[in-house]
Amino acid sequence: MSATTLTSREFNQDTGRAKKAALDGPVFITDRGKPAHVLLSIEEYQRLTGQHRNIADLLAMPDLPDVDLEIPPRLERAKPVDLS
Template sequence: MPITTLSSREFNQDASGAKKAAANGPVFITDRGQPRHVLLSIEEYRRLAGDRRNIVDALAMPDAEAIEFEPPRATIGSRPADFD
């Protein structure tokens, strides 16, 4: 997998070329000689990210109605105030 490195200026001048290069491997975009960004194809990103669930899916309970839960009825009684 070839790695392509472009300066920010090169990327700005040829974004379509960077997208084509990303089809073959990651494209590192530098700023003042330091890597700052990486351009990946969506397929490569999904491969790296894996199949992650979001928080809503992780907390969802699709079979919650099948769980039997009968909490006891709350009994609230009154007591005289204690002023001591």
């Protein structure tokens, strides 16, 4: 695994190069000489986060239990705004 560093300008001008480099390791994208972002392959991201889902899983609505939520009414009134 090798890391690659690109400036923001290089990243914007050649995203294909960045995507290819991300297959071999993280791609650090700098802004004004300082690391600002990291580009990872989806496989590496899933490995790091422990998420192994596919796009269908992400788009599916989860089955959530019913939740009773009681929100009390607000009793205070809005104050008039002085626009003078």
